[in-house]
Amino acid sequence: MKKSSNFTAKLTGLRNLMAEQKLDAYIIPTADPHQSEYVPDRWAHRIWITGFTGSAGTAIVTHKHAGLWTDARYFLQAEQELPGSGFELHRLKVQTQAEYLDWLCQNLKPGQVVACDFWCFSYAQLRMFDQTLSAHQLVLKDSGDLMDLLWEDRPGLPLGPVYEHLPKFAGAKREDKLKRLRNSLYWKKTDYLVLSALDEIAYLLNLRGSDVRCNPVFLAYMVVSKEWAGLFISPEKLSPALKQKLMDASVEVIDYQKLESFLKELNPEARIQFDPSGLNAKLALRFQPKAIVEDSSPVMWMKAIKNEKERQHIRNAMEKDGVALVKSFMWLEKTLKKGKTPMESEFAQYIALCRSQQAHYVGESFDAIIGYNANGAIIHYKPDVQSSAKIKAKGILLVDCGGQYLDGTTDITRTIALGKTNRAYKQQYTAVLLGHIALAQVKFPEGTKGIQLDAFSRQYLWNLGLNFGHGTGHGVGYFMNVHEPPQGFVSAWNQRGQTPMQEGMLTSNEPGYYQEGHYGIRIENLVLNVLDSRHQDQRYLRFETVSLFPIETTHLDHSMMHKSAVIWLNDYHREVYKRLSPHLDAAEKKWLKVKCKAI
Amino acid sequence: MKKSSNFTAKLTGLRNLMAEQKLDAYIIPTADPHQSEYVPDRWAHRIWITGFTGSAGTAIVTHKHAGLWTDARYFLQAEQELPGSGFELHRLKVQTQAEYLDWLCQNLKPGQVVACDFWCFSYAQLRMFDQTLSAHQLVLKDSGDLMDLLWEDRPGLPLGPVYEHLPKFAGAKREDKLKRLRNSLYWKKTDYLVLSALDEIAYLLNLRGSDVRCNPVFLAYMVVSKEWAGLFISPEKLSPALKQKLMDASVEVIDYQKLESFLKELNPEARIQFDPSGLNAKLALRFQPKAIVEDSSPVMWMKAIKNEKERQHIRNAMEKDGVALVKSFMWLEKTLKKGKTPMESEFAQYIALCRSQQAHYVGESFDAIIGYNANGAIIHYKPDVQSSAKIKAKGILLVDCGGQYLDGTTDITRTIALGKTNRAYKQQYTAVLLGHIALAQVKFPEGTKGIQLDAFSRQYLWNLGLNFGHGTGHGVGYFMNVHEPPQGFVSAWNQRGQTPMQEGMLTSNEPGYYQEGHYGIRIENLVLNVLDSRHQDQRYLRFETVSLFPIETTHLDHSMMHKSAVIWLNDYHREVYKRLSPHLDAAEKKWLKVKCKAI
Secondary structure, eight states: HHHHHHHHHHHHHHHHHHHHTTOEEEEEEETTTTTSOOOOGGOOOOHHHHOOSSSEEEEEESSSEEEEEEEEEEGGHHHHHHHHHHSSSEEETTTTTOOOHHHHHSSOOOEEEEEOOOGGSSSHHHHHHHHHHHHHHEEEEEEGGGGTTTTOOOOOOOOOOOEEEEHHSSOOOOOHHHHHHHHHHHHHTSSSEEEEOOOHHHHTTTEEEESTTTTTOOOOEEEEEHHHHEEEEEEEGSSHHHHHHHHHTTEEEEEEHHHHHHHTSSTTTSEEETTTTTTHHHHHHHHHGGGGEEEEOOOHHHHHHHHHHHHHHHHHHHHHHHHHHHHHHHHHHHHHHTTTTOHHHHHHHHHHHHTTTTTTTTEEESSEEEEEGGGGGTTOOOOOOTTTBBBBSEEEEEEOEEEEEEEEOEEEEEESSSSOOOOOHHHHHHHHHHHHHHHHOEEEEEEOOHHHHHHGGHHHHHHHTTOOOSSSEOOSSSSSOOSSSEEESSSSHHHHHHHBBOOEEHHHHHHEEETTTTEEEEEEEEEEEEEEEETTTEEEEEEEEEEOOOOOTTTTOOOOOOOOHHHHHHHHHHHHHHHHHHGHHHHHHHHHHHOOOOO | OHHHHHHHHHHHHHHHHHTTTTSSSEOSSSTTTTOOSSGGGGGGGHHHHHOEEEEEEEOEEEEHHHHHOOOGGHHHHHHHHHHSSOOOOEEEETTTOOOHHHHHHHOOOOEEEEEGGGSBBBEEEHHHHHHEEEEEEEEEEEEOOGGTTTTTTOOOOOOOOEOOOOOOSSOOHHHHHHHHHHHHHHHHHHHHHEEEHHHHHHHHHHOOOOOOTTOOOOOOOOEESSSOOEEEEEEGGGGGGHHHHHHHHEEEEEEEGGGHHHHSOOTTTSEEOOTTTTTTTTHHSSSSSGGGEEEHHHHHHHHSSSSSHHHHHHHHHHHHHHHHHHHHHHHHHEEETOOOBBBBBHHHHHHHHHHHTTTTEEEESSOOOEEGGGGGGGGGOOOOOOOOOOOOOSSEEEEOOOOTTEEOOOOOEEESSOOOOOOOHHHHHHHHHHHHHHHHHEEEETTTTHHHHHHTHHHHHHHTOOOSSSSSSEOSSSSSSEEEEEEOOSSSSSSHHHOOOTTTTTEOOOOEEEEEEEEEOOBBEEEEEEEEEETTTEEEEEEEOOOOOOOOTTTOOOOOOOOOHHHHHHHHHHHHHHGGGGGOOOHHHHEEEEEEEOO
C-alpha cells in the first residue's frame, strides 16, 4: 500500500534524525507557536506524520514505538485512520491530561532524552513536562523542529489578507479596547504585555484574517505597553489603509519574524506579563524569571464577556442561521423523499450554501459534522467528499455545524431520525434532551463554575447507566473561534471547569450519547449568560438559549418527560417559530410550523 | 466588665511576649498537633484568647490589631461572642481558605516576622504559608507555643482511657487492617509510615478513647513499617490486657513524648511516608526532604470505605437513632401542648437521654444544635444551659444532632414549624427539601466528584435567588468522628470536592437555608454509596438514605413539588415507618403513622 510505505519513510526519517542528535523520544503536539487549537497547515506536523486528521492528539516517537494519544471524541476516527501509519492508538482517560508523559516515564530509562520543538509548547506545559520527566531522571531538550528537515512540501507561513471588523459589528473601537486593557496593566504594574493568542490579537484590534481554516484569525504577536503597542505580523497581509488606521490607534506594525530580537532589546528591568499557558516556551524562556508577571490574559477575559452590541448581533445572527437550517433540512427531506441518497458531504455543502445566502456570511465556523448512523458516533467526524456515507431514508443523522458571520459565530447540533426508531433510541434521545433542558433552565449565583453545572446535563443519562465522553459545553467566540476560552461545562477541574460564570459569556450546551458502531445523538444550542435577578448583594444568572432551530420531538419517550421540560420545549419552539417565520416563504413557514408543534 | 478586662490582659500578655521575641504577628489556629478538627481542651488556645467558641477559626495578633477569621457558618456566633475580647471579626469568603495570610501580606512590612507554633500546623500548611509570606518578603518563624507561658490553668495532656472496639462491631481484625495497610506500603516502597490523625490510629487498631469531646479518639501517633508497628501513647491510657492484645498484633506501645527522639534515630536512608496535610510541620521538618514520600494517608482511604459489616451495623444504628428521635419529638410536642416552654438545651438533653436508652450508646457525636427561631440561623449554634432560648408553640425549630454507638455514628437534621408559617417559609422549606431529594435520587458513575453533585441540592433555592453558605455534605465516620475526610458535597475544589465517590462511603446530605435573625432550615440524612448497576466497564452508584426519621410534610409549597420528589418522599416515609415501628409502643406507632403519611 502506498500509504503505509509513505508513512514508514517518514517515521524512519524522523528516527534517523533522532539518532543523529542522540534523542530517545520526540513529542509531536497538535500546536503552533500561538497555542492555537486549530493550527495553520504549516504546523500540521502531527497529521503529516500519523495520518490521523482529528483536531486533537499528541504523537510520541521513540526508537521502538510510535504512539498517538487522543481523547474519547476521536477514538473511532483514530482507529480508522491510524492503520498503516506505524502509529499505535493510546486512549486518553482524561481529555486534557498529558498521559503520554506517564508513558514516557514508564518506558524510558533514567538519563534518556525527550525532545520537542519549544516553539510549539506553552511555557506552562514545558515547565510541567520538565517537572514530571526530571522526577524520573529523564532529560527534556529543545531539538528545534526536526520535521522541518523531512517535510519537503511543507506549507510556508500563511499570508491570508487581514481586514477590519467594523466597529458597528465589534461594538467597541480598538482604541477603547486598548484603553481598557491598559487599565488592567496599570494595576499589575506591568511594563509590557506579550500577546500570542491569535484570537486575542484579532479581537483587540478589531481585525480578522484567514490563516486558520474556519477561524477568522491571522498569524501575529502583539506587545502592549502603557503608551505603545506593536503588532508583529507579515506586513504584506495589511493594506496601506489598514496600516494607517492602526497607526492612528498608536499601533506600530513590525515584521512577524522580528519579535525575538525586539524582546531581546527590552530593558531587562522591565516587568513582562504573559499567560504562561499561552506564550510558547521558546519566547518565554528569553525573559529573566524575575521580570515575569504570569497571569491569564486580560484580553481573554475582556473577549469572553460579550458587550451589549455583540449580544444583539448574536441574537440576529442566530435568526439567519436558523433560516439557513430550515432551508437545508427541508432540502434534505425533499431529497430523501425523492428516493435519492445524498452524501453526508453533500448535505454539509448544501448547509454552507444556504448560510452563504444570509447577510454578512463569511464561512463555516468548523468543518460540519454530518454523521449518518455509525458515523454519528465519531464525535468529531468530518465527512470528506470521497469517503462520505450516503444518507438514506432510515437510520439516525447527527448534524453539527456552524457559520461565521460578521455579526456572530454559530454552532448548533440536531439529531434526527430518518425512519422508525426503537425504544432504546427514544430513551437515549429523551435523556439527552432532558439533560440539555435541565442545563438550559438552571439559575445560579454569578461566579458558579462550569464543573458545578455540568452534571445537570448528564443526570438523565446517568439514570440509564449511560454517559458521554466529552464536556457539555465550550465558550464560543463572536465572529471568532468557535471554541473560545475560558468558560465551559465539564467534569474536570481544568480552565473550563473552574472559570466562574459571568454575565455576557456565550457557551455551548451540547450533551450527547454515542452508541459505537450504530449512531450518535447530540443536541446543541448556544446559551448566553444573562442576569436573572439580584438578591441582596448576590446576582443570579440564567441562560438565554440563543440558537434557533426546532429540536426533533417525534421520537421522544414521553414517559420520561416531566412538566417543566415540556414547558421549556414548547416555549422554545414558540420562540423559534416567532423569530424565524418572518424570514421564510409560505412553504417554509408551513414546514417550520409542523416542526415547532407543541408536545 | 470582667470579660473584657480579662481578655485585655491576655492580649497584652501575648503582645509582650511577641515584643520580647521580636515577632510582628502571631497566628493562633484551631488545631492540635494532630490536625484534629475538634481539639482536646489543652489546645483550645483560640477559644481561650478570643472567647469565640465556634469550632473553626484562626486568630491573628499583631501589635496594632487582633483579628478572628471564620466562615459563614459562624458569622452570627462570632458577632455575639467576640465583643469585649479585643478581637475583630474577619469574614472568610471561602470556608477553607487562609485569607488571613492575604491580610498579613497587606498589613505587614517587608522584613517583618510572622510566628506560630509549628506543632499545630500541618507540613503542607506551613509550606503554603511560607510561600505566600516570603513572596511578600515576610519571614515565617517557629516561636513555639507562646500561649503556654500565659495560660495558667491550661489543661494537661488528656488521659482518657482507651478501650477496644470489638471485631464484631469493627467488622475486621486489627491484624487484617495492618496487613492491608502494609500492602499499600509495599507498592510505594515505603519503609516507615507516620500516622498522626487520631481517627486513623483508632480505626486501624480497633481502639477507641475519649480525649476529644464527642469524638471517640485518643491522643497518639503511630509508625508502621513492613514488619513492625509502634503506637506512641501515654501508656497509662491502656490496660495491661489491651497492651497484651496490641503486642499480639505486633504493635509496640511507646510513650507519646518519645516520638521525636524515635524519629531522630531512624536510618537516614529510610523512606518515610506521611500525609503532608496531616503531619505537623514540627515533626515533618525533622526528615530529610529526599527521604519523604508524600501521599494522602492510605488509612484514610481504608476507613472511608465502610465494609459490609460496618454497613449492616450502620443501618441498625439508624433504626435505634430514629426510635430515640421519635420519643424525643413526641416529648417535645407533649411538653409544648401542656403550655410549657422547654429550653433548647433541655431538648438536647432529652434527645441524649432517649439515645442513651438504646443499645451500645456511647454519647453524642457532636453538641446538638437545637436552634429555635433566630438561633436556627446560626449554622453551628450550640445552646448552653444558661443562655439557651425557650421553645414555644410557635416559630421554627431546627434540630441537628447525632449519637455515637458502638455500631455507628449518626448525624441528622430536621426542621419543624411549631405554629403557622407564611408562604416564604413554605417556599424555602420546599426548596431545601427538593434539593435534598434531588441529591438523594441522583445516580452517577463511580468516581464522580462531590463538586459535580453539590449543585443538585441547591438548584431549587437558586431558582428562588437563595443559597446557603456551607457545603451540602461531609463524610461521616463509623463510631468515629462525625466529620470524616475525604469525600463530601461542596462547591469548592478542596479535598471534599475533588474526592471521587466510591462504593461504601458514608456522607451527609444536608442542604439548608438561613434567614438571619429569623430562622434556619436544614434537612439532613446520611447517605451510603451503593452500587446501582454496571454498564460495560462502568459501575454506577446511587445513594441509599440510611437515616430514619420523618421529614415534616405539613408546611410544603405543594405547587413546587414534582412527581418524582413526591414518590421519593412517600417511599422514604414508608421505609421509616416499616423500620422504626417494630421498636415502638402503640402510642409511638400512632404518632409515627401520622408523621409518615403519604402526601
